[in-house]
Amino acid sequence: MQGVERLDVVIIGAGIGGITALYYAKRAGLSALVLEKQDVVGGLWARLPAWQDIQNNRYDWALGNLPIEGEDSASVAENIRAWVDEFDLAPSILLDTPVIRATPVEGGWCVSTPGRDYLARYLVSATGVHNRPVVPAIERHEPLVSEFHSSALGDPAVLAGRDVVVVGGGASAYDLLDLCFEHAARRVTWVYRSLKWMTPTRKPKHLAADIRGLAKMQMLDTPVEQMSRAVNQDLRARYEKFGIEAIRPTGDFDFRRDQLIPGRKRMIENFGRIERHQGEVAGIDGATVRLSSGERLGADLLLWGTGYEMDLSYFDLPQLARTRRTEDMAKRCGSLFVSLDAPNLYFLSPCLLEATSVSPWCYSIASRTIVSHMRGKATLGPEPVGDKLSYFDLARFLAPRDPGSFPAGWQAQYRQMLEDHPEGTPLPIP
Numbered sequence: 001m002q003g004v005e006r007l008d009v010v011i012i013g014a015g016i017g018g019i020t021a022l023y024y025a026k027r028a029g030l031s032a033l034v035l036e037k038q039d040v041v042g043g044l045w046a047r048l049p050a051w052q053d054i055q056n057n058r059y060d061w062a063l064g065n066l067p068i069e070g071e072d073s074a075s076v077a078e079n080i081r082a083w084v085d086e087f088d089l090a091p092s093i094l095l096d097t098p099v100i101r102a103t104p105v106e107g108g109w110c111v112s113t114p115g116r117d118y119l120a121r122y123l124v125s126a127t128g129v130h131n132r133p134v135v136p137a138i139e140r141h142e143p144l145v146s147e148f149h150s151s152a153l154g155d156p157a158v159l160a161g162r163d164v165v166v167v168g169g170g171a172s173a174y175d176l177l178d179l180c181f182e183h184a185a186r187r188v189t190w191v192y193r194s195l196k197w198m199t200p201t202r203k204p205k206h207l208a209a210d211i212r213g214l215a216k217m218q219m220l221d222t223p224v225e226q227m228s229r230a231v232n233q234d235l236r237a238r239y240e241k242f243g244i245e246a247i248r249p250t251g252d253f254d255f256r257r258d259q260l261i262p263g264r265k266r267m268i269e270n271f272g273r274i275e276r277h278q279g280e281v282a283g284i285d286g287a288t289v290r291l292s293s294g295e296r297l298g299a300d301l302l303l304w305g306t307g308y309e310m311d312l313s314y315f316d317l318p319q320l321a322r323t324r325r326t327e328d329m330a331k332r333c334g335s336l337f338v339s340l341d342a343p344n345l346y347f348l349s350p351c352l353l354e355a356t357s358v359s360p361w362c363y364s365i366a367s368r369t370i371v372s373h374m375r376g377k378a379t380l381g382p383e384p385v386g387d388k389l390s391y392f393d394l395a396r397f398l399a400p401r402d403p404g405s406f407p408a409g410w411q412a413q414y415r416q417m418l419e420d421h422p423e424g425t426p427l428p429i430p
Contacts, residue, residue, distance in 0.1 A: 007031045009374065010111045010120040012099050012314070015043020016360055017348040018126035019083045021367040022092055028371045033120075034089075035113060037098035041084055042077035044130045049154045050074060051179065053206070055171065055262050056359075060211040062426040063360050071206045103316040104342045122374050125312070126348045129326050132311040135304050139283030139290075147284075149304045150176055159183040162300040165289050167281055169195040171261045173305030177274065178264035189275040189297050191289075195249045198261040200238040202269075205262035211359075211391070212418065214260075218392035219415045228254045238263075244271050256387035310349075317341055335380035335401060336389070337370055346370050362394055364430045369402040378402035405430075 009025045011018045014036035025032035040046045053071040054061050061076065062068040066086060068079040084090050094113075101112040108121040133149040145165075146158075150172040156179045164185045166176045169192035180188045201208040217227055232253040239248045253260075267274075280292040281302070289297040309324040320341055323329055329349060332340050339345035348366060372378035379401050389397055392414060399406035421427060 004117045004119055005033075007033050007118060007120045009033070009122045009124060010035065010109065010118050011124040011126055012102070012111070013043060013126035013128065014038070014041045014093055014095070015045070015126065015128055016080050016083075017128060017363050017367075018043070018124070019080055019089065020360060020363040021124050021126055021348055021370065022089055023083060023087055024364070024367040024371045025374075026087070026089065026092065028375060030371065030374070032092055033118065034093040035097045035099050035111065035118075036093060036095050039096050040077075040081075041093065041095070042080045043128065044151075045073050045077040045080060048073040048151060049156075051153075051156055052151075052175075055205060056211050057206050057424075059424050059426050061359060063364065064426060064429040066426070066429075068426075099314045101316050102314050104345070108344055122344045122346070124346045124348055124370065127311065129310050129329075129349050130308040132309050132324075133304075134306045134309050136281065136306060138281055139285075141283065141285045143284040144287040145284050145289060145299050145302050147302045147304065149306070151308075153179075153303065156183050159185045159301065161186050163187040163189075163298055164301045164303060165189045165191060165281075165297055165299045166303045166305055167191045168305030168307065169193060170305065170307060171196070171198075171259070172307055174198060174261065174264045174267055176303045176305045177267040181266040181270045181273075187275070188270075188273060189277065189299070191277045191279060191281055191291065191297075193278070193280055195247055196261060197235055197249050197253045197258055198263045199235065200242040200244060200263040200268055202265055205264060208262040212423065215391040216418050218390075218396070219411065219418055224255050224393070228252070228256070231255070231260065242268050242271070244268060247271075247276070255390075330386065331384050334382035334384060336385050336397070337366065338373070338380045338382070340382060340384075346373075359391070361427055361430065362390065365395055365398060365405070368405050368430060369398045372402045372405055377404045 008030040009032040011021050011032060011034045014034050018034050022032055022034050038046060050073060052073040054076055058068045058071045062079055066079055066082040069075045097113050099111055099113060102123060103110045108119060109123040111118045111120060133151050135149055159180055160183050162185055164180050166173055177190060199208055235253055239245050277291060277295065281289055282292045283290045287298060289299045289302055310329060312320050312323055315321045329347060333347055334340055337346045337348060339347060369378050373380050399410060
């Protein structure tokens, strides 16, 4: 074990959240270090299968002149690495350096890795919410059915000519259903407990999400209730138009809690070919998938579109180490990002940022305010925020708490930026 290194800030995780946090910390003159357990920058995007992609146009992901070639996982990971190259961040990033333990100490944090301990006044957890795939615990008796979580389906060509069961009712399951038809699965069965809203469309999903339109409505001070009513009316009409009312979620769409997921073209076109079961998978018996209702489904492949949970096991605080759900983490943070369990600790998690799409723009303004708070120039109170915030609603929330980053007239400036900025080009880095 080498000696202890002292820093202003330690950031755990080198995904887009950790890299933007590092950028703003260095810009503010703080000594900062990112610790990343993988051997490459990019977080989840660095290890996802090639078919995985973002749910919006790549120009609504990228910022400034940082290049991005497409919406696929490799392009997103390369865009994250472009931050490192553009702003010379590599000297402040340690790869292959897992955090074994993070312990609050007097005046800050002790962060332990296999080779060294780091003492930092501030700690930023940027490991996100997509770092532990969720596969339900089920009974397995001499299983002959191959299983893949959506994060581990490396080559979707294996679906061709196979009987496939897809499990889940959100974005990951919609992607998997779409892949089944793209790669000519023989039979597609869908099992879900509940369903999330999507935008039925015949367009590719990257063209279906109107992120700029949403941001413009926010900057025009359109009440979130009014936005939710308008979207809810549109979605209901779309479900009826495409003949998929049978999978319309119960309740109304609400921007404060729901993600606006683009529809999946092939899934919708082939909806009549999907055998649907509302319930849960209870077990696998040989070549049969057994449901909680007792029904049995013959299958070659079982695809888990059941999402992810948080892994905070590195914290030497039991109440944090056992936190798994995004809703629970939101209750443990004041003003979105400030931990209520320990001082000088921040969580930069997409679950606390967005209701429609994770975006470097959201991470950037969040990281900028977190750094302002570290420097005593922003006031982030202890009150948890129950609603999810995205884009300019997030800016509106942060502005009165961080006047240095949002000087007088910021709303007019941002509104003008949205009006004048050419479509199909990234917004500037805040």
